[in-house]
Amino acid sequence: MATRALIVDPSTPDGLAFGQIATPVAGPGQVLVEVLHASLNYADLNDVTSGRVPAGAPLGLDAAGVVLREAADGTGPAAGTRVVLFAQGVFAEQVAVEVSALATVPDGLGLAEAAALPTAGLAALRSLRAAGVAPGKRVLVTGASGGVGRYAVRLAARAGAYVIASVGAPARGDGLVEAGAGEVVVGLDDVKEPVDVVVENVGGPHLVRAWELLAPGGSLQSVGWTSGRPAVFPPYATVGPPKTLTSYVNEFGAAGDLAELVRLAAEGALVPEIGWRGSWERFAEAADALRGRRVRGKAVFDLETRGRGGYRTED
Incomplete structure (x- = not known):
């Protein structure tokens, strides 16, 4: 079995391409998540060229989706729970992540907005602290x-x-x-x-x-x-x-800080501003816009086919 992912591919102009990876299997202390939205960061673009993410491996740090299978050891959220993730390699249709890498998304906060929080929100929160x-x-x-x-x-x-x-x-x-x-x-x-x-x-x-x-x-x-x-x-x-x-560098194991970020966003104290949103099929366009500083706020991918496209400043 395989799942679709956005992987590092040095043979392409952007260094990225869609490919098939083995469908992840969640180990003890891990949950299996269906990814519905993901956010692109400068860190991801740097990972393409720096070699930190090897060829053939999926890119991405920020995502949100729904738990498909809860952790075998009973920790973490139950199947069906909406969650936000901060982990390596989340630009894939399914990912297995540690319970410490996610937080439950409260009612009232959309998953696309939640996906815009992790890397940028953690950097802001932790650096100010x-x-x-x-x-x-x-x-x-x-x-x-x-x-x-x-x-x-x-x-x-x-x-x-x-x-x-x-x-x-x-x-x-x-x-x-x-x-x-x-x-x-x-x-x-x-x-x-x-x-x-x-x-x-x-x-x-x-x-x-x-x-x-x-x-x-x-x-x-x-x-x-x-x-x-x-x-x-x-x-x-x-x-x-x-x-x-x-x-400064964002450390993993951010469950507590992720929970704080989504709580603040659900309360309206923190507003995820999405300046570009579209299908992940258009990742090259999003990457070009981010490099050219044409995105105000965050760029968010929809892994669902019904995702809207292009720049937006209002909605």
């Missing part, structure tokens, strides 16, 4: 129009911080004030006062300038590097009053 976000702190979010950025703006504002959202163009700032930003700026030239926390998604010169803006005792969380440009620090830039630059 690590940085010690608190009421009254000044928080700078770079690349604020993307998936991580928009979640970080909402979560930091919810924590009582004053949020400065930096975007690459005026139009990309749409909706960020409503999400809780006190200021929306293009680039960083208009940020004059020091900040206590930076959630840095852009890398390159943005990272250098954000470090300069960081106040003594502050924390810069390096979450992404969408610019693809090098960061060149001037001499002595890292010598002076203590402050920290922390490299």
Whole structure:
């Protein structure tokens, strides 16, 4: 038996192709899930070229669907439960994942919206937690129009911080004030006062300038590097009053944090913004849009044939 999946294929222009993989068998402590929606991330595109996911293996980290078979050891949700996943290789019609890799999706939250949460939502939630976000702190979010950025703006504002959202163009700032930003700026030239926390998604010169803006005792969380440009620090830039630059990576085993994210989304405190949605047959289009920064928020695949297509900003 085999199941269809989106696999790494170095022979194709995009490095991806549809293929057949062995139908997964859930081991003890694992559930078998039918995937209905999945979300594409920069991390997935990097995995295609970096070799972290070997040729022939399925791509993907974020998905949502329905439990087909519950764990044999009695842990985890029952068959028929709607769940959100954060695990390796979830761009497949069926996946077997550890119970620690999923959370139940509450009533009132769609599965497509849930699929948009894991990678970006976890990065925002965990980086802000690590940085010690608190009421009254000044928080700078770079690349604020993307998936991580928009979640970080909402979560930091919810924590009582004053949020400065930096975007690459005026139009990309749409909706960020409503999400809780006190200021929306293009680039960083208009940020004059020091900040206590930076959630840095852009890398390159943005990272250098954000470090300069960081106040003594502050924390810069390096979450992404969408610019693809090098960061060149001037001499002595890292010598002076203590402050920290922390490299960030999403760790698996995220059941508790996933549960928090879907709870916040179901309550309306966290809004999954889907800027592109379509059939997974159109993965190349979604990948091109993501690389070209034409997606505001998240790009979500529908594995069902009735999925809508193309960009959307309202719905």
